Amino acid sequence: MANKVIDNINSFKVSNIPPSAFYISEFVSTAEENAILSNIYSAPKPKWTQLSNRRLQNWGGIPHSKGMIAETIPSWLDTYLERIHSLNVMDGKKPNHVLVNEYMSGQGIMPHLDGSLFYPTITTISLGSHIILKFLEPNEDENEVSTSHAFSFLLEPRSLLILQDELFSHYLHCIEEVTADILDDKIANLNKCSDTYIRGSTVPRDTRISLTIRHVPKTTTFKLNIGNKR
Numbered sequence: 001m002a003n004k005v006i007d008n009i010n011s012f013k014v015s016n017i018p019p020s021a022f023y024i025s026e027f028v029s030t031a032e033e034n035a036i037l038s039n040i041y042s043a044p045k046p047k048w049t050q051l052s053n054r055r056l057q058n059w060g061g062i063p064h065s066k067g068m069i070a071e072t073i074p075s076w077l078d079t080y081l082e083r084i085h086s087l088n089v090m091d092g093k094k095p096n097h098v099l100v101n102e103y104m105s106g107q108g109i110m111p112h113l114d115g116s117l118f119y120p121t122i123t124t125i126s127l128g129s130h131i132i133l134k135f136l137e138p139n140e141d142e143n144e145v146s147t148s149h150a151f152s153f154l155l156e157p158r159s160l161l162i163l164q165d166e167l168f169s170h171y172l173h174c175i176e177e178v179t180a181d182i183l184d185d186k187i188a189n190l191n192k193c194s195d196t197y198i199r200g201s202t203v204p205r206d207t208r209i210s211l212t213i214r215h216v217p218k219t220t221t222f223k224l225n226i227g228n229k230r
């Protein structure tokens with residue numbers, strides 16, 4: 001299948017929610033999905049970092065508040081950074097970092113903000129399984145930290161999600177630790193998903209790999225002075 005042609009990103013904007021989210025279903029083809037998954041799963045074991053509820057891989061370097069020592073991103077992965085770069089959603093900056101997260105069915109991620117280190121655009125490619133990404137509004141209560149469920153996105157396998165503005169900086173996001181998702185009224189992008197996903201139905205989860213693709217500022221590269229006689 002040929003690449004999806006995207007000439008106007010605004011036609012992918014998710015409506016009726018605060019700014020800004022763009023959702024592109026079938027951003028990568030099934031053949032591309034299989035190729036990416038096979039490259040991720042053929043990485044050596046030490047490439048994985050095991051957390052208590054999921055495991056991850058870093059590509060492009062380890063981000064740090066002082067910057068990042070840039071590592072070359074292999075071409076099987078860089079293709080997708082180029083494809084996202086061509087959408088021009090990062091102010092001309094090329095994405096240079098990929099966080100791979102693996103979630104088995106029943107695994108998730110706690111509510112969080114991604115933090116100011118990353119340029120305020122997050123892009124996520126989902127592979128292998130759908131998932132529901134929940135957005136939580138922080139409540140203005142000085143005595144108690146609490147949130148309320150604002151809306152959700154259904155992230156289909158092979159889709160791309162782009163988050164900016166308040167969806168980056170104000171609303172927390174999380175993935176619940178469940179083995180099946182109910183497609184409830186809170187899902188804001190269902191009209192942009194395949195019609196196999198029917199509102200009200202329950203969809204079992206499989207293992208999902210996500211690629212969170214971002215621009216990390218302040219990168220440096222190590223320069224080796226080999227044979228430098230003085």
Ligand SMILES: O=C(O)CCC(=O)C(=O)O
Nearest residue numbers: 099101109114124210212
């Ligand atoms: O897997 C996802 O879609 C979300 C991952 C995430 O929120 C993060 O890595 O900060």
Ligand SMILES: [Fe+2]
Nearest residue numbers: 112113114173
């Ligand atoms: Fe996040």
